[in-house]
Amino acid sequence: VKLPNNGPEHLPPDGSTDRPVGLKNTLPSLQPPGWLDEHILSVAHQQARMNAQVRSSTNKPKKSWLSSNSWVPWAGSLASAAVVLLLVTAQPLPPEAPARQTVDEAPAMPTAPATTAPTTTAPASTESATTRPAPTASAPTRSASASDSEPPVEAAKRAPTTGTKPAPPSRAAATSPPARAKAESAQPQASSPSVLATPSVPSAPSPPSVDAIDSANTAREFAKSAPPRGAAGVRQSTENQSSENQSAESKSYPSPTGAADAITAPNNERRAAVTPRTESVGQCAQQLDELLLASRKREAQQLFRRCAERFPEHIWPPVLRQRLELVEPKPPD
Amino acid sequence: VNLTDTRSDEALMLAFRAGEAAAFDVLYQRHRTWLYNTLCRQLQDRSKADDVFQETWLSLVRSATRYEPKAKFSSWLYLLARQRLVDQWRQINPDIESSTFNTDAHEAEQPDLVAALADESADPMRQLERQQMIAQLESAISLLPTLQREALLLAEYADLSLEEIASATGTSRETVKSRLRYARGKLAQMLVGVNK
Numbered sequence: 001v002k003l004p005n006n007g008p009e010h011l012p013p014d015g016s017t018d019r020p021v022g023l024k025n026t027l028p029s030l031q032p033p034g035w036l037d038e039h040i041l042s043v044a045h046q047q048a049r050m051n052a053q054v055r056s057s058t059n060k061p062k063k064s065w066l067s068s069n070s071w072v073p074w075a076g077s078l079a080s081a082a083v084v085l086l087l088v089t090a091q092p093l094p095p096e097a098p099a100r101q102t103v104d105e106a107p108a109m110p111t112a113p114a115t116t117a118p119t120t121t122a123p124a125s126t127e128s129a130t131t132r133p134a135p136t137a138s139a140p141t142r143s144a145s146a147s148d149s150e151p152p153v154e155a156a157k158r159a160p161t162t163g164t165k166p167a168p169p170s171r172a173a174a175t176s177p178p179a180r181a182k183a184e185s186a187q188p189q190a191s192s193p194s195v196l197a198t199p200s201v202p203s204a205p206s207p208p209s210v211d212a213i214d215s216a217n218t219a220r221e222f223a224k225s226a227p228p229r230g231a232a233g234v235r236q237s238t239e240n241q242s243s244e245n246q247s248a249e250s251k252s253y254p255s256p257t258g259a260a261d262a263i264t265a266p267n268n269e270r271r272a273a274v275t276p277r278t279e280s281v282g283q284c285a286q287q288l289d290e291l292l293l294a295s296r297k298r299e300a301q302q303l304f305r306r307c308a309e310r311f312p313e314h315i316w317p318p319v320l321r322q323r324l325e326l327v328e329p330k331p332p333d
Numbered sequence: 334v335n336l337t338d339t340r341s342d343e344a345l346m347l348a349f350r351a352g353e354a355a356a357f358d359v360l361y362q363r364h365r366t367w368l369y370n371t372l373c374r375q376l377q378d379r380s381k382a383d384d385v386f387q388e389t390w391l392s393l394v395r396s397a398t399r400y401e402p403k404a405k406f407s408s409w410l411y412l413l414a415r416q417r418l419v420d421q422w423r424q425i426n427p428d429i430e431s432s433t434f435n436t437d438a439h440e441a442e443q444p445d446l447v448a449a450l451a452d453e454s455a456d457p458m459r460q461l462e463r464q465q466m467i468a469q470l471e472s473a474i475s476l477l478p479t480l481q482r483e484a485l486l487l488a489e490y491a492d493l494s495l496e497e498i499a500s501a502t503g504t505s506r507e508t509v510k511s512r513l514r515y516a517r518g519k520l521a522q523m524l525v526g527v528n529k
């Protein structure tokens with residue numbers, strides 16, 4: 001029997017290769033029974049499924065925390081919490097909150113709101129004087145709160161730095177109650193070069209009439225820039241206005257000393273003329289306009305003082321003060 | 334079963350460890366015959382060979398998760414089978430180890446089975462004699478010492494090298510070579526004696 005060669009390991013020690021070897025091809029091949037094959041294969045397949053499950057379960061923890069989705073829920077909640085915290089901290093407090101906090105917690109250090117208030121009110125007033133939008137309610141309030149924490153002397157010292165035409169404190173500021181001082185201290189903050197550049201161009205001589213016209217123009221412009229606070233105030237009848245204003249004047253607005261002789265004159269017309277007819281700044285300006293047109297400068301001065309006293313939070317333009325001769329040029333040093 | 338799978342046995346075993354059942358089918362088809370024939374001729378009992386064969390494969394299936402391709406797959410497979418074989422051998426002959434080692438001393442004196450087979454002619458007229466010789470060969474193999482028969486069967490049926498047989502049986506390469514030489518010599522002697 002010539003048997004096939006099965007490999008070098010089956011070669012004889014002498015190295016000869018001409019000898020056939022291989023019991024595998026010589027002896028009959030035995031086969032395991034079929035039931036044994038089936039049993040072994042079935043068990044193997046079942047184990048393969050188990051191995052697959054074990055591998056899938058053991059591979060999950062090996063995933064990095066970025067590739068796995070388990071970090072998404074807590075990361076999302078953390079991000080949302082951070083956003084909420086940012087919103088809470090970044091939300092501006094109501095305007096009253098800083099002032100109250102300053103008054104309550106640190107009454108001896110009112111500088112913080114005083115430094116921030118002018119920076120916020122000055123651009124707003126400048127813009128209102130140039131572009132003439134409707135004045136907001138928050139701007140005068142802030143300026144008033146700023147002047148509350150700021151002494152009038154400091155405001156008066158700071159006034160020349162903002163305006164091109166520095167002037168000493170007016171008589172109204174010297175003689176009026178603290179509310180007037182507040183208005184005066186707030187006024188220079190609003191006096192910017194843009195406001196000072198708006199007055200009318202001086203025209204031909206005839207001093208009384210020109211002065212009256214300029215003053216009237218200035219008051220008219222100011223009346224445009226300062227619309228009435230409410231439409232109802234404009235629509236009020238003059239009778240009601242005068243009665244209300246008279247009662248308000250007698251109660252809470254005593255007349256200043258500078259206008260005492262004008263008010264004490266037994267002239268009802270004059271008294272009615274120097275009394276603000278409404279509580280609207282715009283109507284005050286309109287009344288000032290009428291007086292200036294009539295060359296009744298003294299009455300206009302008195303009316304302006306009353307208006308400034310009645311609306312201390314309002315920013316009155318320095319041009320109007322100049323026209324009313326309420327502001328005197330600063331004497332040279 | 335995909336018999337055209339060209340992956341190595343080790344790769345198939347790794348695939349089966351990963352959960353691919355078809356890989357085991359290929360492995361089983363490749364190695365079932367030689368293992369079964371080896372076991373049958375080792376134990377000389379089909380029923381015992383069936384038990385060892387089944388236990389061997391089931392042990393492979395259970396230990397698949399711990400498989401590492403450090404050695405040839407067939408060596409590892411027979412190592413699993415041999416653990417059961419040794420139990421069977423010890424039931425038959427408790428002194429199997431000593432009797433086997435005693436045969437190594439007569440290595441140089443034994444004739445070579447291959448040389449004896451080489452003397453056989455390929456003449457078709459002697460086909461009947463060949464069939465008779467195969468039966469005699471089966472009988473001669475059964476008469477071999479256990480470890481020599483084991484080495485011979487692993488070399489002839491499993492196509493394992495000396496190193497792989499040594500690894501599968503836990504011996505040295507020289508010992509395996511000696512066992513093979515003894516086994517072949519005894520077979521040749523028996524076959525020549527029968528032919529004479």
